[in-house]
Amino acid sequence: MIERRLLDQDHGLALTPAGADWLAELGVTVPSGTRRPSVRSCLDWTERRTHLAGTVGAALCRHALDTGWVTRVGTTRALVVTGSGRESLQRHLGLADETLVGSGGAAAA
Structure with missing residues (x-):
C-alpha cells in the first residue's frame, strides 16, 4: 500500500487521500x-513481518473475510488466502503469490 501511495510514512504512517478513495472503491x-x-x-510475531493495524487494517481484514479473500484456520487468528483472494489481492495491490503465502501456508490480511 505504501508503494502504491495508498499509505504514506513520511511523518508517521497515514492513509492518503488516494488510499481513502481506494478503500471506498473496494466497498471498505x-x-x-x-x-x-x-x-x-504492527509486527506479526509468528511471521516476523509488519502488517497494517488500526481501524483501517481491521476494516480491510473484515472486508477480506466477508468477501472470501481469506478464511480462518480453525479457531485461531491465522488466515489462509483463497484462490479468489489471490486474484483480488493481485489485481487491487499487485501482490505476487510469494507475498501472499507465509511459512505455514497462511498469510496475514
Missing part, C-alpha cells in the same frame, strides 16, 4: 470516532 467502510488509531504498523 472504516469506522470513525473510535479510540483506536486509524492506521499503524
Whole structure:
C-alpha cells in the first residue's frame, strides 16, 4: 500500500487521500470516532513481518473475510488466502503469490 501511495510514512504512517478513495472503491467502510488509531504498523510475531493495524487494517481484514479473500484456520487468528483472494489481492495491490503465502501456508490480511 505504501508503494502504491495508498499509505504514506513520511511523518508517521497515514492513509492518503488516494488510499481513502481506494478503500471506498473496494466497498471498505472504516469506522470513525473510535479510540483506536486509524492506521499503524504492527509486527506479526509468528511471521516476523509488519502488517497494517488500526481501524483501517481491521476494516480491510473484515472486508477480506466477508468477501472470501481469506478464511480462518480453525479457531485461531491465522488466515489462509483463497484462490479468489489471490486474484483480488493481485489485481487491487499487485501482490505476487510469494507475498501472499507465509511459512505455514497462511498469510496475514
